[in-house]
Amino acid sequence: MAAFDILLRVDRQDAYADELLHSGRLERLSKTDRALTTELVMGVLRWRSRLDESISLAAGRPRDKLDAEVLTALRVAAYQLGYLDRIPAHAAINDSVELVKRARKRSAAPFANAVLRKLSGIEVEKAWDSIEWTPAILACEFAHPQWLVERWVAEYGTERAYRVCRQDQRVPNTAVRFDDTTTEAELRNEGVELVPGALVAGARVVVAGDIVRTQAFAGGRVFIQDEASQLVALLVGTGSRLLDCCAAPGGKTAVLAARNPTAQIVATEVNAHRAELLRRRVRAANVEVVQADVLTRPAGEGFDRVLADVPCSGTGTLARNPEIKWRLKPEDLADLQKRQGAILRTALRQLTPGGQAVYSTCSLEREECEAVVEEVLHGEPGYTLLHCRDELERLRSSGELAWKNIDSLLSGKFLRTIPGVHPCDGFFAAVVQRQ
Numbered sequence: 370m371a372a373f374d375i376l377l378r379v380d381r382q383d384a385y386a387d388e389l390l391h392s393g394r395l396e397r398l399s400k401t402d403r404a405l406t407t408e409l410v411m412g413v414l415r416w417r418s419r420l421d422e423s424i425s426l427a428a429g430r431p432r433d434k435l436d437a438e439v440l441t442a443l444r445v446a447a448y449q450l451g452y453l454d455r456i457p458a459h460a461a462i463n464d465s466v467e468l469v470k471r472a473r474k475r476s477a478a479p480f481a482n483a484v485l486r487k488l489s490g491i492e493v494e495k496a497w498d499s500i501e502w503t504p505a506i507l508a509c510e511f512a513h514p515q516w517l518v519e520r521w522v523a524e525y526g527t528e529r530a531y532r533v534c535r536q537d538q539r540v541p542n543t544a545v546r547f548d549d550t551t552t553e554a555e556l557r558n559e560g561v562e563l564v565p566g567a568l569v570a571g572a573r574v575v576v577a578g579d580i581v582r583t584q585a586f587a588g589g590r591v592f593i594q595d596e597a598s599q600l601v602a603l604l605v606g607t608g609s610r611l612l613d614c615c616a617a618p619g620g621k622t623a624v625l626a627a628r629n630p631t632a633q634i635v636a637t638e639v640n641a642h643r644a645e646l647l648r649r650r651v652r653a654a655n656v657e658v659v660q661a662d663v664l665t666r667p668a669g670e671g672f673d674r675v676l677a678d679v680p681c682s683g684t685g686t687l688a689r690n691p692e693i694k695w696r697l698k699p700e701d702l703a704d705l706q707k708r709q710g711a712i713l714r715t716a717l718r719q720l721t722p723g724g725q726a727v728y729s730t731c732s733l734e735r736e737e738c739e740a741v742v743e744e745v746l747h748g749e750p751g752y753t754l755l756h757c758r759d760e761l762e763r764l765r766s767s768g769e770l771a772w773k774n775i776d777s778l779l780s781g782k783f784l785r786t787i788p789g790v791h792p793c794d795g796f797f798a799a800v801v802q803r804q
């Protein structure tokens with residue numbers, strides 16, 4: 370079963386589920402089977418700690434005493450039993466037992482069968498309305514690591530932390546963008562139904578149809594890109610020489626290219642494979658893709674707009690990448706912060722006087738966001754932190770920002786979107802100007 374194989378790879382090779390699901394390995398499956406595979410993989414990753422808790426209880430032993438293959442097969446079945454009602458319990462149990470046998474764990478098959486029979490009687494969903502939320506209860510009910518939830522409660526308050534956790538457990542929407550005005554009609558003809566974005570006027574949200582199987586997607590005329598990511602790219606504005614420091618897979622570079630058709634745009638990406646992907650995806654003639662560590666670029670190359678969309682924990686995207694919450698450790702944040710600070714410093718040193726840089730992440734963690742900007746600006750005189758409100762108001766008056774309540778997108782001078790609060794991923798952005 371494809372879901373079982375993908376989950377094992379996510380676990381063992383630190384692979385990303387979303388990438389594996391889109392890597393062509395599901396090509397031979399029917400549309401229904403592809404949808405079920407996606408649902409099982411994402412569902413198991415979203416609800417993993419709760420599934421493990423019920424499995425350990427039913428098995429009478431902790432999950433680390435179970436073989437990876439047996440545990441994965443049990444998780445897939447436990448998810449079907451607890452969260453999907455279209456698959457009969459006996460079918461879910463039999464499939465899982467077969468997976469255990471196929472994985473050469475034949476001797477564990479009766480055990481898996483017994484555990485799942487116990488589990489099939491347990492009701493997993495609960496009435497959430499009457500619960501008084503604490504970080505521990507939020508973490509348990511919504512299957513998140515408690516340390517992460519504690520941070521969100523401290524940073525955003527219980528109500529917002531609750532919304533983040535709840536949203537992380539849902540299938541997120543798919544937002545897209547395209548430059549050609551004929552693409553929308555083309556997609557409609559291929560059975561894809563779109564509605565206008567809630568945040569960014571030019572964005573569209575898919576409400577029906579399979580966008581990745583359209584000619585427009587295959588031809589590179591459509592980008593799947595969350596609305597908050599599109600908004601961050603809009604914040605970069607217009608200039609004559611632009612640098613995109615961390616560019617792959619190129620969602621934001623494509624926005625920069627569309628808005629600055631006559632500018633010279635340099636897009637750097639350290640990873641060779643990702644730089645190649647970026648070249649394939651962004652074919653605008655004015656974009657030069659350079660495979661390099663941006664930190665090695667000489668300072669003072671004179672760009673009037675710079676984007677530093679740095680590598681980050683991704684905690685603002687857990688609905689799309691649920692495996693992140695099980696991999697990330699509190700101590701990873703300090704390491705990320707160091708790398709992010711170095712990239713922001715490099716970005717600022719590329720600016721011409723009066724030029725502006727946007728620093729952004731898809732993280733909800735202060736260390737990777739406010740703290741990086743504050744620390745870097747503290748050590749770099751000659752730069753001013755601009756108020757994102759001004760740029761958002763400009764985007765609103767030009768008709769590019771659809772969202773009416775600009776204040777709700779701000780945290781101090783920064784842009785801050787929160788999943789479950791805004792209809793998009795959790796992004797952070799700061800705009801810095803060289804004096």
Ligand SMILES: C[S@@+](CC[C@H](N)C(=O)[O-])C[C@H]1O[C@@H](n2cnc3c(N)ncnc32)[C@H](O)[C@@H]1O
Binds near residue numbers: 614616
């Ligand atoms: C958050 S992703 C960028 C997403 C991209 N801006 C977009 O909108 O599609 C960060 C990227 O930065 C790359 N990266 C990390 N460190 C880098 C460095 N020192 N120089 C250049 N690229 C780097 C990573 O390989 C990754 O592809």
